[in-house]
Amino acid sequence: MQKNLRWKVLxxxxxxxxxxxxxxPPSERIHLGLDLQGGIHLMLKVQTDDALRVETETxxxxxxxxxxxxxxxxxxxxxxxxxxxxIDGVPAAADQxxxxxxxxxxxxxxxxxxxxxxxxxxxxNIQIQRRAESVTQAIQxxxxxxxxxxxxxxxxxxxxxxxDQIVVELPGVSNTARAKDIIGQTxxxxxxxxxxxxxxxxxxxLSAYGGQVPADMTVVTGAVSRDDPTVYYYLVRxxxxxxxxxLRTARQTIGDFNEPAVSFTLNSEGVAKFSRVTAAxxxxxxxxxxxxxxxxxxxxxxxxSQPDARITGRFTQQEAxxxxxxxxxxxxxxxxxxxxxxxxxxxxGADSVRAGITASLIGLxxxxxxxxxxxxxxxxxxxxxxxxxLLILLGFMAYLGAVMTLPGIAGFILTIGMGVDSNVLIFExxxxxxxxxxxxxxxxxxxxxxxxxxxxDTHIASLIAAGFLFQxxxxxxxxxxxxxxxxxxxxxxxxxxVSRTLFEFMLSRRPAGAARxxx
Amino acid sequence: xxxxxxxxxxxxxxxxxxxxLSLALLAAGVTSIYLRGGVPLGIEFTGGTAVVLRFEQPVGxxxxxxxxxxxxxxxxxxxxxxxxxxxxxIRLPLIAGQEQGEALSEGxxxxxxxxxxxxxxxxxxxxxxxxxxxxxxxxxxKGIWATISALAGILIYVGFRFRFTxxxxxxxxxxxxxxxxxxxLSWAGYDLTLNVIAALLAISGxxxxxxxxxxxxxxxxxxxxxxxxxxxxxxxxxNQTISRTIITAGTTLLAVLALLIFGxxxxxxxxxxxxxxxxxxxYSTVFIAAAIAIILSRRPASAQVxxRAQGSAKAKRA
Numbered sequence: 001m002q003k004n005l006r007w008k009v010l011x012x013x014x015x016x017x018x019x020x021x022x023x024x025p026p027s028e029r030i031h032l033g034l035d036l037q038g039g040i041h042l043m044l045k046v047q048t049d050d051a052l053r054v055e056t057e058t059x060x061x062x063x064x065x066x067x068x069x070x071x072x073x074x075x076x077x078x079x080x081x082x083x084x085x086x087i088d089g090v091p092a093a094a095d096q097x098x099x100x101x102x103x104x105x106x107x108x109x110x111x112x113x114x115x116x117x118x119x120x121x122x123x124x125n126i127q128i129q130r131r132a133e134s135v136t137q138a139i140q141x142x143x144x145x146x147x148x149x150x151x152x153x154x155x156x157x158x159x160x161x162x163x164d165q166i167v168v169e170l171p172g173v174s175n176t177a178r179a180k181d182i183i184g185q186t187x188x189x190x191x192x193x194x195x196x197x198x199x200x201x202x203x204x205x206l207s208a209y210g211g212q213v214p215a216d217m218t219v220v221t222g223a224v225s226r227d228d229p230t231v232y233y234y235l236v237r238x239x240x241x242x243x244x245x246x247l248r249t250a251r252q253t254i255g256d257f258n259e260p261a262v263s264f265t266l267n268s269e270g271v272a273k274f275s276r277v278t279a280a281x282x283x284x285x286x287x288x289x290x291x292x293x294x295x296x297x298x299x300x301x302x303x304x305s306q307p308d309a310r311i312t313g314r315f316t317q318q319e320a321x322x323x324x325x326x327x328x329x330x331x332x333x334x335x336x337x338x339x340x341x342x343x344x345x346x347x348x349g350a351d352s353v354r355a356g357i358t359a360s361l362i363g364l365x366x367x368x369x370x371x372x373x374x375x376x377x378x379x380x381x382x383x384x385x386x387x388x389x390l391l392i393l394l395g396f397m398a399y400l401g402a403v404m405t406l407p408g409i410a411g412f413i414l415t416i417g418m419g420v421d422s423n424v425l426i427f428e429x430x431x432x433x434x435x436x437x438x439x440x441x442x443x444x445x446x447x448x449x450x451x452x453x454x455x456x457d458t459h460i461a462s463l464i465a466a467g468f469l470f471q472x473x474x475x476x477x478x479x480x481x482x483x484x485x486x487x488x489x490x491x492x493x494x495x496x497x498v499s500r501t502l503f504e505f506m507l508s509r510r511p512a513g514a515a516r517x518x519x
Numbered sequence: 520x521x522x523x524x525x526x527x528x529x530x531x532x533x534x535x536x537x538x539x540l541s542l543a544l545l546a547a548g549v550t551s552i553y554l555r556g557g558v559p560l561g562i563e564f565t566g567g568t569a570v571v572l573r574f575e576q577p578v579g580x581x582x583x584x585x586x587x588x589x590x591x592x593x594x595x596x597x598x599x600x601x602x603x604x605x606x607x608x609i610r611l612p613l614i615a616g617q618e619q620g621e622a623l624s625e626g627x628x629x630x631x632x633x634x635x636x637x638x639x640x641x642x643x644x645x646x647x648x649x650x651x652x653x654x655x656x657x658x659x660x661k662g663i664w665a666t667i668s669a670l671a672g673i674l675i676y677v678g679f680r681f682r683f684t685x686x687x688x689x690x691x692x693x694x695x696x697x698x699x700x701x702x703x704l705s706w707a708g709y710d711l712t713l714n715v716i717a718a719l720l721a722i723s724g725x726x727x728x729x730x731x732x733x734x735x736x737x738x739x740x741x742x743x744x745x746x747x748x749x750x751x752x753x754x755x756x757x758n759q760t761i762s763r764t765i766i767t768a769g770t771t772l773l774a775v776l777a778l779l780i781f782g783x784x785x786x787x788x789x790x791x792x793x794x795x796x797x798x799x800x801x802y803s804t805v806f807i808a809a810a811i812a813i814i815l816s817r818r819p820a821s822a823q824v825x826x827r828a829q830g831s832a833k834a835k836r837a
Contacts, residue, residue, distance in 0.1 A: 043654055176624060338623040340654040343647040355783030363777035367770050374520050407717050410789050413778050414721055417771035428763045454735040457680055458728040464672035465724040472665035474658060480717045
């Protein structure tokens, strides 16, 4: 064997070895997409307006609080839009004080003053920043929830160019309704002191306040006990005693009547606030409000200074479990809407894998048979180079962690087609050269050399197409573009380099004068 | 074994027949699509719900149809796959304003409940897709962009490597293939889905591939046959590559037929698109691409000589 040839064979063996190492064991190394594995695909939109509204409300309230402690009394803030609020009723004498405080506290807002009314508008760059933050935070929260759910290899990632879309993929999960509940629940927990209620209608609740909701209070609704489904109205303090942010952890437990409940543990800051308020308000009720609904409103019997507390309500075991999960993983900064939901049953995925493998093997077998009949021994070259192409393609996918999808399998079968095409191009050219009465060695060498440019041209054109497909494509199209792309790259190697080496290897075993080629 | 021994067909002579045939087919296709109110789009693009149920025992479409009569009066119920698969697909149009919160998959849930309540046999949900209008538009836009940019990329590359008129020939041929394939698909009653778009783009790649092989041969022949008119050079090149064109088309067809027969229901649209596209693509390589390149290259005699000299100069550089 020539020295040159020996190196080529070594290189081929090395590539095969690398590919095999990459894909063994296939069940662990080849990542299957949702369409092959079964699972849920959700496309969500984060209502980033929510986050801005909360920010504006909180800033306005904190500002009024700060003014109050500085001795300036003003009207309750008016929220004009999600990014704008107005403070009015400011006495002329306090103007300078308000300006100084606003300079310190409301640095994120532009200020406009006319008469005694101060309009604060959130700066544009802050708005953009807050929206982006709320999406990032939503992704992190959903990730925590999904991880708690015990899903293996979930995907939670930003999607698209609008900046507020998230794609969530949960392989192996089949209960869409529950998954959506867990992902989409805002889980904003807040404990508010009850000022009045519960009462069955809002009018009688407010009769003691002249029919108006006082500025520092708000009305929330919810059930009063687990046996009574009627909706009751509560008048509560607007600023909560503790919120979900003061939680250390939460877990599912059972209540006094053996009913499912959720217990939570406060962090040290939460405990401090909680014990201070409970000590000052023994005998009053504390409304536990989850996502603007009262879950329960127990009475404060004694000052509470230990960190553990319990929420009882009308929960089933599963609901209590899920509530504990979402409380543990923190609140979403904004609500979510669903843009796209797909569910693939596990049996369909398994069937698709089976069908895809069957189709690939049968395709490969038919094509090989044809090549052997038509090109005789050179058909073996075609078989070796195409099989090796598929092996290298799998190796690429495993090595890069690319996901195999159903259209990806179609890309596999097309890769077989491309491999055949390159081989046919080369073989036909070798035949032409043989017809022109060249010797076997020259014919093979001329065949490969002349066709190489063509193969390069066709492959580069297809690579361009595959690249754009990947860039602009979504889900299934991407899987297809991935296999097509790497199939094209490895095909140049196998159809040209490997196949040529095989020819040279066969010729090297014959004496120089008697070189013949079966094609 | 050989299909053709030294073939010498006069393909170029038939170029006008071929162009007229293609234009007639396209006109008929476009008319029929127009009369039906546009290209039938899959729910990925229009928004809506599609649920596939598999029953333990065979169930008629009518039984399912009457079971879900209360859910929507615009639903489409059809057999999914071969009858022995016992699968039924139910499609619901998008209900206005459905994209809010939990409501998106409400249709799918109602279908499931209605079929369960009708008690027409045990079943499992094979797949369920609910796509809102925002994503539908997003997918449409992306599908169109992927197609346009892929074709533009190919045009630039082929124009750079060959003459510009050849690049136009290749792109017109591949647009021809995409359009004709869509026409045949609509006649076969298939919707344009994301998978079909992927297949159409694969077809355009395949078609350009085929065309490049011929053009490469033209470029090579131009070096040896400087005195011959372009028609003859192209005709000779098509003849020289005809074995390869037919064999490649045949083997690719075998591979995608395997996909069509064994690949399962989900990939059926994809596989059928490929089967049609390979046939159309082969036809266009032989009859359309080269014909258009020749027609576009027709220039006054002096310019033509110059153009040819340019072409061969380029070929040498390559």
